[in-house]
Amino acid sequence: MSFLTPSRRFAAFVAGAALLVVVVQLTLAGPDLLIVDEACVYAIAALGLNVIFGMTGLLSVAQAALMGIGGYTLTLMVARHVGMLPALALACVAAAAVSALTGVIGGRIRSHYFILISLALAEGIILVLVNDMQLTGGTNGVALAASPTVFGLALGTPDGFAYVAVPLVFAIWYLTDCLRASRFGIALLAISTDEYLAAVAGIATNRYRVLATVVGGAYAGFAGGLLTIADSYIGPQNFGLDTGILLLLIVVLAGAGSNAGTVVAALILTYLAHGLLTLTVVGELIYGLAIVILIIVAPDGLAGLGRLARRGARTAWLRLTARGQPA
Amino acid sequence: MAILIQTLISGAAAGAVYALIALGFTLIYKTTRIINLAQGDLAILGAYISLTFVRIGLPVPLALLAGIICTGIVTALIERVALRPLYRRPLAIPILCTIGIAVTLESVMQVVWGSLPLALPAMASSTPWNIGGVAITPEQVVIFAAAIVVAVILLVLVDSTRLGRAMRGTAADAEVVSLFGVNTDLTYLASFAIGGLLAGIAGVLIVPTIGLLPSRGLDLSIFGFSAAVLGGLGSLPGAILGGVLIAILVNLMQVYVSPSYASGVTYVLMGIVLLIRVRGILGDDLEAVRQV
Amino acid sequence: MTAVALETDGLTVRFGGVHALEGVSVSVPQGAIYGLVGPNGSGKTTLLNAVSGFVPATGQVLLLGHSISRWAPSRRAAHGLGRTFQTPKISRNLSVWELLRIGDHLRREQPWWKVALTPWLAHQEELRMRARGAAVLESLGVSPALIDARVLSLAQGVIKMIDVARAVIAEPRVLLLDEPTAGMNEVEIQNLRARLKQLNDSGLTIVIVEHNIRFLVGVCTEVSVLNLGRKLCDGTPDEVFRRQDVVDAYLGEEEVARA
Numbered sequence: 056m057s058f059l060t061p062s063r064r065f066a067a068f069v070a071g072a073a074l075l076v077v078v079v080q081l082t083l084a085g086p087d088l089l090i091v092d093e094a095c096v097y098a099i100a101a102l103g104l105n106v107i108f109g110m111t112g113l114l115s116v117a118q119a120a121l122m123g124i125g126g127y128t129l130t131l132m133v134a135r136h137v138g139m140l141p142a143l144a145l146a147c148v149a150a151a152a153v154s155a156l157t158g159v160i161g162g163r164i165r166s167h168y169f170i171l172i173s174l175a176l177a178e179g180i181i182l183v184l185v186n187d188m189q190l191t192g193g194t195n196g197v198a199l200a201a202s203p204t205v206f207g208l209a210l211g212t213p214d215g216f217a218y219v220a221v222p223l224v225f226a227i228w229y230l231t232d233c234l235r236a237s238r239f240g241i242a243l244l245a246i247s248t249d250e251y252l253a254a255v256a257g258i259a260t261n262r263y264r265v266l267a268t269v270v271g272g273a274y275a276g277f278a279g280g281l282l283t284i285a286d287s288y289i290g291p292q293n294f295g296l297d298t299g300i301l302l303l304l305i306v307v308l309a310g311a312g313s314n315a316g317t318v319v320a321a322l323i324l325t326y327l328a329h330g331l332l333t334l335t336v337v338g339e340l341i342y343g344l345a346i347v348i349l350i351i352v353a354p355d356g357l358a359g360l361g362r363l364a365r366r367g368a369r370t371a372w373l374r375l376t377a378r379g380q381p382a
Numbered sequence: 383m384a385i386l387i388q389t390l391i392s393g394a395a396a397g398a399v400y401a402l403i404a405l406g407f408t409l410i411y412k413t414t415r416i417i418n419l420a421q422g423d424l425a426i427l428g429a430y431i432s433l434t435f436v437r438i439g440l441p442v443p444l445a446l447l448a449g450i451i452c453t454g455i456v457t458a459l460i461e462r463v464a465l466r467p468l469y470r471r472p473l474a475i476p477i478l479c480t481i482g483i484a485v486t487l488e489s490v491m492q493v494v495w496g497s498l499p500l501a502l503p504a505m506a507s508s509t510p511w512n513i514g515g516v517a518i519t520p521e522q523v524v525i526f527a528a529a530i531v532v533a534v535i536l537l538v539l540v541d542s543t544r545l546g547r548a549m550r551g552t553a554a555d556a557e558v559v560s561l562f563g564v565n566t567d568l569t570y571l572a573s574f575a576i577g578g579l580l581a582g583i584a585g586v587l588i589v590p591t592i593g594l595l596p597s598r599g600l601d602l603s604i605f606g607f608s609a610a611v612l613g614g615l616g617s618l619p620g621a622i623l624g625g626v627l628i629a630i631l632v633n634l635m636q637v638y639v640s641p642s643y644a645s646g647v648t649y650v651l652m653g654i655v656l657l658i659r660v661r662g663i664l665g666d667d668l669e670a671v672r673q674v
Numbered sequence: 675m676t677a678v679a680l681e682t683d684g685l686t687v688r689f690g691g692v693h694a695l696e697g698v699s700v701s702v703p704q705g706a707i708y709g710l711v712g713p714n715g716s717g718k719t720t721l722l723n724a725v726s727g728f729v730p731a732t733g734q735v736l737l738l739g740h741s742i743s744r745w746a747p748s749r750r751a752a753h754g755l756g757r758t759f760q761t762p763k764i765s766r767n768l769s770v771w772e773l774l775r776i777g778d779h780l781r782r783e784q785p786w787w788k789v790a791l792t793p794w795l796a797h798q799e800e801l802r803m804r805a806r807g808a809a810v811l812e813s814l815g816v817s818p819a820l821i822d823a824r825v826l827s828l829a830q831g832v833i834k835m836i837d838v839a840r841a842v843i844a845e846p847r848v849l850l851l852d853e854p855t856a857g858m859n860e861v862e863i864q865n866l867r868a869r870l871k872q873l874n875d876s877g878l879t880i881v882i883v884e885h886n887i888r889f890l891v892g893v894c895t896e897v898s899v900l901n902l903g904r905k906l907c908d909g910t911p912d913e914v915f916r917r918q919d920v921v922d923a924y925l926g927e928e929e930v931a932r933a
Binding site: 061 | 726727728746747748749751752755756757759763764765766767768772775776777779780782783784785786787788789790793794796797800840841844
């Protein structure tokens with residue numbers, strides 16, 4: 056067991072969040088801050104995908120499209136004079152409901168073929184978002200009707216957003232860790248390991264799969280709503296398959312369903328995505344190759360590296376402390 | 383009435399091509415249980431390679447043939463390099479890898495051939511004959527005929543040759559089959575190579591109609607998958623039936639309901655099939671269906 | 675009359691044209707250690723799978739008097755039907771502890787909000803469960819020090835015992851064992867025999883599908899012999915293994931002669 060007892064863990068999360076907020080506000084500005092903001096949004100969405108794929112084994116490219124559902128729901132609600140927080144809640148609910156659809160339809164299929172339904176859902180959602188001029192403004196998108204503020208902080212600005220987004224990432228990361236350690240998480244672990252094993256352990260596979268898609272979808276809705284708040288605008292460009300695959304890549308890079316890995320990978324990949332923006336075509340190529348190479352060479356991703364590092368540190372520590380003792 | 387028949391005819395030609403995509407995809411799935419998400423991109427790659435052969439001076443039929451064969455080779459290489467190391471891992475991993483391969487292929491095509499639409503010469507003329515008020519182009523006839531011929535050859539191959547039987551066996555139980563002296567690695571490779579050939583043929587047939595762009599790969603893939611699911615994942619005749627049905631339905635939707643939402647039919651259909659009857663129209667005992 | 679823990683009545687399983695199981699009726703009394711034997715292809719694993727709910731079957735299955743024939747496998751497990759696997763199905767790189775947590779799922783009381791809001795309480799619960807897991811491992815002769823080891827890195831015989839631990843930790847009423855001795859050495863087999871007797875003494879009804887007849891003779895109170903999908907006969911091991919038709923069914927397998 057790790058040396059972090061639960062109280063220390065909780066404290067670490069709070070301290071980490073506070074520390075990072077301070078660091079971010081003091082050291083970054085302008086475009087770098089924008090990247091951090093975007094990384095926070097993708098980290099939240101990726102954590103949701105981690106629940107769906109990393110923990111449950113359901114391969115999905117629809118997480119970005121579900122973000123879109125969340126974002127557009129928020130926009131539509133705000134346009135009808137619904138408050139920002141209730142609108143955000145509704146965004147989660149809407150995305151969770153649509154995501155549950157895949158869970159229900161995919162109930163009869165093995166986890167690895169889930170990709171087909173997620174593909175259909177992702178493309179279907181984009182089709183509607185792009186074509187429905189009335190509701191969604193089509194490819195032009197819609198501006199957010201109200202200006203989002205929380206305790207006087209203007210969330211539409213990069214640093215205002217960062218104040219809220221960074222702690223949110225930590226909070227959601229913590230919650231996802233709790234999810235994984237709970238009864239629910241164990242059920243997901245069983246389902247992703249082997250369905251027969253889950254069955255004889257008394258786990259109702261169908262129910263937990265749908266629940267996993269609901270939870271993951273809620274994360275996506277939340278992330279999509281946050282993105283809309285940050286940009287004060289929403290358009291279908293951010294929610295297509297490209298982003299869906301990026302999110303998948305984040306979870307793959309993270310490795311072994313690790314939440315910490317997901318957050319770190321989100322930061323790394325968002326940063327890289329912006330660096331490669333100037334050479335978009337080559338950027339795509341690197342995405343594709345990165346997935347292939349990562350899977351073949353480093354299946355456990357960052358989590359695997361972390362484990363190796365910890366083992367190395369532990370060995371070094373033992374060697375260090377054993378030096379004073381007789382052989 | 384004439385419009386209806388017109389819609390059905392153009393649907394049949396497109397459907398024959400979707401059927402080829404679905405066939406390649408289904409063959410690979412039948413043999414290896416892997417969902418090849420790059421199938422459509424491989425088809426478009428075939429068209430691009432054929433175009434290059436045309437540009438360097440080869441007569442069109444030879445260029446198309448060369449393009450098709452190259453696609454088969456590329457697919458076999460991809461299997462050997464990127465997928466073979468992954469067979470011992472959980473099935474989600476190779477499938478995930480094909481996503482990476484699809485993205486890589488699309489961007490490679492963009493880098494090499496650019497993102498402006500190009501034109502691949504068709505195998506037959508597209509000036510329509512007028513038969514009783516309905517227009518059929520020689521091109522459509524050629525597409526349909528070629529696709530049918532290829533499909534029949536494939537069905538015969540899988541049914542009666544040793545390789546074909548091996549392919550059916552490895553899907554069921556790779557370990558048992560290897561005890562019978564079947565080389566699993568070779569069988570997997572063959573299924574991918576043939577899948578690549580089928581993709582190449584589909585690509586050179588359809589590209590003159592839909593245009594040559596890297597992004598077309600994804601569209602083709604989705605049509606192919608829906609066709610395969612509708613016809614029954616793992617059923618080769620089902621893939622053919624599914625392809626034609628999907629094309630006709632999409633065309634009908636385009637003409638009679640709404641052009642922009644027409645492709646949505648494929649998504650809705652996939653959802654309905656998976657919800658109501660997972661094995662599709664002709665599918666049998668599916669590996670993809672959960673036992674528990 | 676002793677109560678019946680597990681009963682099948684006319685259980686039939688057909689795959690396409692193959693009749694894997696034909697009208698098999700078996701009655702396992704409570705507190706028994708019941709053996710299911712038969713040559714290869716006799717249908718014993720199919721019988722186990724049908725009882726678990728993994729293959730569709732016609733006929734009745736009764737667990738502790740309730741008909742479970744229409745129940746999903748997870749529901750059967752929730753009502754006290756435990757089971758191990760011939761080849762433990764572990765595709766992820768699980769640790770022994772994680773596998774035990776899975777086995778313990780039914781009894782586990784760790785809702786996520788409890789973990790989030792009162793982490794120290796959840797931690798206490800976690801430590802308690804871990805101690806229980808270690809105790810179960812110990813009671814089966816597996817070293818508790820292995821609790822954080824990766825399951826797939828251990829020896830085959832140890833993996834099989836850990837699978838038994840995984841099934842036992844859920845405190846089932848009836849435990850089905852699928853070829854438990856396969857992959858075990860002689861020492862491990864002796865250990866298994868002793869531990870099964872211990873578990874049985876504390877009230878667990880055990881059903882064992884086995885190839886190793888010598889093992890069964892030493893530990894079972896009653897045995898059923900299957901052949902070609904049908905039940906040949908049942909009775910105590912002594913009665914059954916003297917019968918000519920049983921010997922014929924095995925046709926030259928030295929096991930029967932030696933046992």
